[in-house]
Amino acid sequence: MRPRIVAGNWKMNTLTASARELAKAVVAGVQGIDGVQTILCPPFPYLGVVAEAIAGSSVALGAQNCHSEMSGAYTGEVSAPMLLDVGCKYVIIGHSERRHGMHEADALVNGKLHTAIEAGLTVILCVGETLEERKAKRMERVFERQVVAALAGLPRAALNRLIIAYEPVWAIGTGETATPEQAQSAHLYIRSHLDKLYGISTTPILYGGSVKPDNAAALFAQPDVDGGLIGGASLKAADFLAIVRAAKR
Ligand code: 13P
Secondary structure (H helix, E strand, O other): OOOEEEEEEOOOOOOHHHHHHHHHHHHHHHOOOOOEEEEEEOOHHHHHHHHHHHOOOOOEEEEOOOOOOOOOOOOOOOOHHHHHHOOOOEEEEOOHHHHOOOOOOHHHHHHHHHHHHHHOOEEEEEEOOOHHHHHOOOHHHHHHHHHHHHHOOOOHHHHHHEEEEEOOHHHOOOOOOOOHHHHHHHHHHHHHHHHHHHOOOOOOEEEEOOOOOOOHHHHHOOOOOOEEEEOHHHHOHHHHHHHHHHOOO
């Protein structure tokens, strides 16, 4: 059975005290919620603070990005080995806010994915269409391009270090969520494509984009939705925990 996963992407939010407080509230709240892997992805400066707050709990640490090289003269960048060193197991790669806001192309996403997996991290690879692409009914072509480009050259065995997050760009931070049916049809398409390419249909696929306590259960009830990548609602412990609970089978 595929695992259930809920990851909080805090984006560029929190400071030391609020990061610690939020992480501790999540640790306290997930006790007694079995069968859901909870992941927190704070900003780089607070990875250590959050690592300390979640130590000894079932909550895992993830980062929001990493560089495509293992080390070197890349001022201001953070490498995958550094993330492992400070306690990360996961890293988000290819988030639309980086693809669109920071001009990260598919080839760069591919380089980052290779390096992160080689370093020993599990990658949460984000894919998703813009509103324009959805209106033009080009979603499937977009998924194919993003998935094929991101995974190019990756050995089949590396896919056990991969989680995919389907995040329609039009649903991120907009309050407009994909309907459970829209999410299911995108997830099924992505899963079938992975099956076609690699003969693997067990990759966890998370939905992201305005997931809230009141819509999470319906999304997670879809057969190909294995959990969520949560932005805004992950900044409030009570909301995030309600979403984690909704992911329980
Ligand atoms: P929101 O939940 O704020 O829409 O953000 C989703 C997201 O981008 C998670 O990575």
